[in-house]
Amino acid sequence: MSEQGFKYSILASGSSGNCFYLESPEKKILVDAGLSGKKITSLLAEIDRKPEDLDAIFVTHEHKDHIHGVGVLARKYHLDIYANQETWQAMEGHLGKLDLDQKHIFQMGKTKTFGDLDIESFGVSHDAVAPQFYRFMKDNKSFVILTDTGYVSDRMAGIVENADAYLIESNHDIEILRSGAYPWSLKQRILSDLGHLSNEDGAETMIRTLGNRTKKIYLGHLSKENNIKELAHMTMVNQLAQADLAVGHDFKVYDTSPDQATPLTNI
Template identity: 40%
Template sequence: MNFCSITSGSSGNCIYVGSEKTSLLIDAGVSGKRIEAGLNAIDRTSKEIDGILITHEHSDHIKGLGVLARKYNIPIYATQGTIAAIKSISSLGRIDEQLYCPIEADQTFDISDLRISPFAISHDAAQPVAYRVEHGGSAVGVATDLGVYNDYTVEHLRNLDAVLIEANHDINMLQVGSYPYPLKQRILGNRGHLSNENAGRLLCEILHDRLKTVFLGHLSKENNYEELAYETVCAEVTLGDNPYRANDFPIMVAKRDCNSPMVAV
């Protein structure tokens, strides 16, 4: 199984997961042209995509969805609440009703040879989920846009070979920054986004000997920067209550403007 971030950040998100016979996207939050370029960089094309897994309906996760789905007739997998929210967004244009494939949190399903496990997350969207994808004994996970995590979240992220988790903001940068107070409270709240510190603490809960790669994703453009996210998460891991140090694992920041390295698991 191959795993790659095409783009990740507060302005747009799109992740590739695939086997030799199946190719999926998790979210399509940038233009169809940008997604196609990202796929071409890993020797794939949009017409090869077998499905798009949508986490929730915010623009940075669905901006290119309408164009891609219409042009290539790609099935869209999302919860009923997310599908209803997507249908209410006129800027996406009309999407054929038959392309929508309703899913439920905690209800595993298969797309060809990939097994998909959606699980609920705490975010201010209609019915958001994160995803775990498994194939042939290997597993990857994508968990962004969660204000808090708990034992349920940790359980769904255990025993992964690779993971992309949110490290959205530095708390101090957010608090002293230019955002209006209500927006700051929303981001810091239980239905907002994970800070760098909390990303590191979540990572401490799911580390194990087989974990090959950690991507830090969904960084805020205004309230974070790559080096700070990386150093903060690494400090949490090394100083945290776990048997590992940060340099025991490849930890890298997923870029907002180019593909991450492809990870084979």
């Protein structure tokens, strides 16, 4: 195995459940575990990995599509769980019993060294108690996960700029959402500054943040009801091209799935 960088797979991304896998020579981790333990185990098997080899789960926020399988996996494989203090308080009752030595605080806005990885946490704008996402860094390579936010501030854009790869939210198409069956209160929530990025918002965020290192953009957290994979992809590609960015040449755009892992990829 090369000592350069790390490998990753987006095991699942969508409104029904989210789970991201990353491995370095020293560590194997998940970010969120928003599906059943059984489903996550089968997704890991798709990339020829096993849950018993995991070291930790890093939690972004307490919503069910991000923590559904955290307690089960943590108990079964005695994994360390990292989240900020407020998220711990919000999710603890949903995880079941965990040993004290499995519970770790990862404060928002801090960078933690975890084995051979450096992990930076940053706050986002979402209707959870204290949602935070992560930038993973090793050997001058980095991967940013940025979903579940209603907007991207200049502060956030500065933290995540010029990563080698991104998992960026393309949650909904605004017109499909507006004309769809969701109650008005839920539509307002999704469209608000505490909701989710639309296809256009995700593209605009990438235009602001990608740099000459960026090689891969993955579209994440697509809504089953309020988006179409091809539409999300086309919106991202078209907006990047309109901004005179060499999409398809300098970097590529990839889709993710709510129930199928992306190939294990070297950064």
